Amino acid sequence: MRILILFMIVCSNVIYVQSQVGIKTDNTKGALHIDGLGNNPKTGSIPKDKTGDDLVINQSLNSSNIGIGVIPDADSSAQLKLGGANSAFLPNRVKLRSANDIETVPNPEDGMVVYNTTDNATMKSGLYSYYNNQWNKLLEKEFISVIEYRDLWAGVTTSTGTGYVDPVTDTKAYENPSKSTALLWANPATKEKALQYITLPETGSFALSFRLYMKQSANSNTRAVGYLWAMKGASTAVKDVLDVSEINLTSFEESEANRIMTASVTLTVSGNKDDQVCIRWGAPEMARGSLRAAPFQMIPQKTSLIFWKL
Incomplete structure (x- = not known):
């Protein structure tokens, strides 16, 4: 027992x-x-x-x-x-084909880190982290926010770019970006003219601040409405809207020279370096504002844009 x-x-x-x-x-x-x-x-603590x-x-x-x-x-x-x-930590070295590549590293998860060895116009070599459904390059230097400036350009047929830009009008303008005018821009820093797009200088999110100077179309006491769209490239599809804002102003009975309205509007967009953003201007079929363009002139009576990385 x-x-x-x-x-x-x-x-x-x-x-x-x-x-x-x-x-x-x-x-x-x-x-x-x-x-x-x-x-x-054999026993005890182990020296470092x-x-x-x-x-x-x-x-x-x-x-x-x-x-x-x-x-x-x-x-x-x-x-x-x-x-x-x-010694150093060496992450996996892969050849990413694009920021949206989900085949080189199948089923990527947020937080994954790789060293990309591809080096071309769209994908530079370096450390990338996966989040927000894409590969994002990790910053290699301290970012210094730079404000860029653009002036509205009146049209491709003008030599000076000065004049007024009318919106496309439609009763459904508020829901259809194709019913709008694509705005052109001038870059005072480079003297470039009639630019169709705002090109993002870095990958990330940007604030676009507009100073709108408009002439009202009707000599009456009424409401003037406009729609300012930020679109992905040349697309006019609703799915490619990056941001949109409605502008509501009151117009008054005045002589033509005094029928002026002003507004400040800020839109936000996100994208990759060198992505192109098209700004469009639309209005319903009522009193509306025609935007004044006076590029390269240091005067307040004009429409202009500043943008910077957030």
Whole structure:
């Protein structure tokens, strides 16, 4: 009987033994401890200069943690700790074909990081992180926000760009960006004229602040309405609307020279470097504002735009 009781006690103790596996070491510091050079002391703490070749897998805060070249702390919340003082972490090197590439790295998840080796006009080499359904290049330098400036240009047939730009009018203008006029722009910094698009200088989100100077179309006390659209490239489809704003102003009975309205509007857009944004101007079939263009002139009586990265 005593032998049976002793056997049961031994078996119960064996069940609750927490095993640790050591490879080339008897002084294990985790569930699995590999000592590459086999130079750890037999017992006690392991000096830091002896852990450079060690791999330790342990459990801390209800999660597994791994130390490479270092013994992970018992209460650490880091799942991976690297200890090499003259080594570096090298992420996977891949050839991304575009920011929306989901085939090179199948089923990407938010937070994934890779080093892209592709280097062309659309994808530059460097570290990329996946979020918001695309690969985003991590900044390699401190970003300095620069404000860019554009003047409204009256049309391709004008030599000076000065004049008024009428909106396309339609009773459904508020829901249909195709019922609007695509605005042209001049760049005072480069002297470029009749630009069809605002080109994003960086990947990210931008604020576009418009200063609208308008002449009302009717000599009456009424409401003047306009719709300012920011569109993706040349598209006029609703699915490619980046932002839109309705402008409501009151017009008054005045002589033609005094029928002036002004408004300030800010739109926001997001995109990749070199994406093109088209600005469109529409109105319903009622009193409306015709935008005044006076490019390259330092006067307040004109429509202009400034934009910057958020």
